[in-house]
Amino acid sequence: xxxxxxxREVPCVECGAFVEGIAFVQRCAACxxxxxxxxxxxxRWAALAGTLVxxxxxxxxxxxxxLMQWTAVAALPLTYVLIRSIALRVAMEVLP
Ligand SMILES: [Zn+2]
Numbered sequence: 001x002x003x004x005x006x007x008r009e010v011p012c013v014e015c016g017a018f019v020e021g022i023a024f025v026q027r028c029a030a031c032x033x034x035x036x037x038x039x040x041x042x043x044r045w046a047a048l049a050g051t052l053v054x055x056x057x058x059x060x061x062x063x064x065x066x067l068m069q070w071t072a073v074a075a076l077p078l079t080y081v082l083i084r085s086i087a088l089r090v091a092m093e094v095l096p
Pocket of ligand 1: 012014032
């Protein structure tokens, strides 16, 4: 039986292995998993660096009030999550 693309097996665009169930210019499951893991690693480091920069900025400014200090501290995990999700998306688009 042919796949939805009309071909039984199509070569993976990255490793060249013939795989059933993918379309042309798509990656096999192993290549896609490896690419996703690499993008996640890059996103994790970018988020850590961005969060450290923000923490240094918050620390250098000094607390104007207790509420502002706690707000800044609460914003740090949010910064990490936002930068990580944006960096993951960008890395998945940019990585070869
Ligand atoms: Zn592959």
